[in-house]
Amino acid sequence: MRMxxxxxxxxxxxxxxxxRYEAWLENASRARKSxxxxxxxxxxxxxxxxxxxxTFAPLDLREDKKQVVQEILGxxxxxxxxxxxxxxxxxRQLSPPKGYLEWLTREVDxxxxxxxxxxxxxxxxxxxxxxxxxHVDVVxxxxxxxxxxxxxxxxxxxSQTTFNVHRNQLARTIDAGxxxxxxxxxxxxLLCSPSxxxxxxxxxxxxxxxxxxxFSKIKDDIGWRELEEIQKHLLSVTWVPLEKVIEVIYRNLGxxxxxEARAFFRERGLA
Numbered sequence: 001m002r003m004x005x006x007x008x009x010x011x012x013x014x015x016x017x018x019x020r021y022e023a024w025l026e027n028a029s030r031a032r033k034s035x036x037x038x039x040x041x042x043x044x045x046x047x048x049x050x051x052x053x054x055t056f057a058p059l060d061l062r063e064d065k066k067q068v069v070q071e072i073l074g075x076x077x078x079x080x081x082x083x084x085x086x087x088x089x090x091x092r093q094l095s096p097p098k099g100y101l102e103w104l105t106r107e108v109d110x111x112x113x114x115x116x117x118x119x120x121x122x123x124x125x126x127x128x129x130x131x132x133x134x135h136v137d138v139v140x141x142x143x144x145x146x147x148x149x150x151x152x153x154x155x156x157x158x159s160q161t162t163f164n165v166h167r168n169q170l171a172r173t174i175d176a177g178x179x180x181x182x183x184x185x186x187x188x189x190l191l192c193s194p195s196x197x198x199x200x201x202x203x204x205x206x207x208x209x210x211x212x213x214x215f216s217k218i219k220d221d222i223g224w225r226e227l228e229e230i231q232k233h234l235l236s237v238t239w240v241p242l243e244k245v246i247e248v249i250y251r252n253l254g255x256x257x258x259x260e261a262r263a264f265f266r267e268r269g270l271a
Contacts, residue, residue: 001025001028001029001044002025002260003018003021003022003025004054004057004257004260004261004264005053005054005057005058005060005257008057008060008061009021009053009057011060012057012060012088012089012090013053013090013091017049017091020049021047021049021050021053024043024044024047024050025044027040027041027042027043027044028041028042028043028044028045045267045268046153046154048137048151048152048153048155049091049137051151051153051242051268051270052090052137052138052151053090054261054264054265055151055192055242055245055246055249056088056090056138056149056245056249058249058250058253058255058261059088059249060088061253061255062249062253065086065088066082066084066086068248068249069082069086069140069147070082071248072190072240072244072245072248072249073147073188075240075244075248076190076236076238076239076240077236077238078188078235078236078238080144080145080186080188080235081144082142082144082145083142083143083144083145084142084143085142085143086140086141086142087140087141087142088138088139088140089138089139089141090137090138090139091135091136091137092135092136092139093133093134093135093136094133094134094136094173094176094177094179094180095133095134095176095179096129096131096132096133096134096175096176097175097176097178097179098179099224099225100131100175100222100224101129101130101131103223103224104130104131104163104164105120105124105130107164108120108121108124108130108163108164109121111163111164111165112165116162116163119162119163120163123163130162130163130164131161131162131163131164131167131172133176134172134173134175134176136148136149136150136173136176136177137149137150137151138151142185143184143185144184144185144186145185145186145187145188145235146177146180146181146182146185146186146187146188147188147189147190148173148177148187148188148189148190149189149190149191149192150169150170150173150189150190150191150192151191151192151193151242152191152192152193152197152203152205153193153194153242153268154197156203156204156205157169157170157191157203157204157205157208159204166221167221168204168208168221169205170189170191170205170208170209170212170237171208171218171221171222173189174187174189174218174222174230174234174237175222175225177189178225178229178230178233178234181233186233186234186235187233187234187235188235188236188237189234189236189237189238190238190239190240191205191209191238191239191240192239192240192241192242192245193205193239193241193242194241194242194243194269194270195241195242195243196269198239198241205239206239209237209238209239212237213237213238215227215230215231215234218230218234218237242270243270243271246265246270246271250262
């Protein structure tokens with residue numbers, strides 16, 4: 001096994017991240033030779049970061065990037081035309097909204113766990129924020145759209161943060177994304193996962209995505225924002241099958257590592 005899309009990785013990922021990918025590959029190669037079934041040795045088999053990179057990296061190879069992204073959006077009912085330029089980025093950290101942090105300093109006293117309430121007060125007195133940056137797997141940015149993409153393989157969205165027991169990962173991404181919008185941009189949040197998990201309704205994100213078709217339900221989970229603000233700046237929060245994204249991005253694409261990429265996805269039931 002070898003690292004795929006190395007040139008793209010060097011252009012988009014940190015050296016530390018690339019070393020981690022390479023370590024997963026080396027460990028998995030040894031594990032397969034020794035027939036080790038340890039989870040640490042076989043992290044390569046389930047690492048969502050690597051699945052994400054291998055899924056979206058070929059966008060950098062496509063001259064029709066805009067059309068490909070437009071088709072992915074269209075497949076989940078989003079017809080908003082993309083206005084170029086369109087850029088691709090991996091693993092971005094979005095700062096928590098200032099207004100939310102101020103709101104949370106008042107709300108943390110309502111936390112049901114005593115020591116967490118005390119930690120919250122200590123953080124506030126020390127000038128430490130009560131929420132860290134929000135990690136976004138993939139960011140596609142056009143003149144008129146900011147598209148934040150979360151990729152899940154077998155995992156679920158997180159259901160809380162340290163100081164807010166009601167802040168799920170989707171709400172957090174929406175909230176942080178709205179604060180990053182530029183003039184005339186609207187926000188799209190996509191969750192990509194294998195079809196099986198939505199078909200069987202076995203993950204929290206299935207139910208939250210159903211709820212979030214009603215923006216007032218998003219308001220319930222982002223209590224510090226006004227509904228009118230959400231309606232103005234948020235275009236859509238929806239799910240798209242990971243298999244569909246892979247199919248569209250890889251369609252009619254020829255490159256030397258194509259067979260290896262197909263084998264990677266086939267091994268995970270995503271081909």
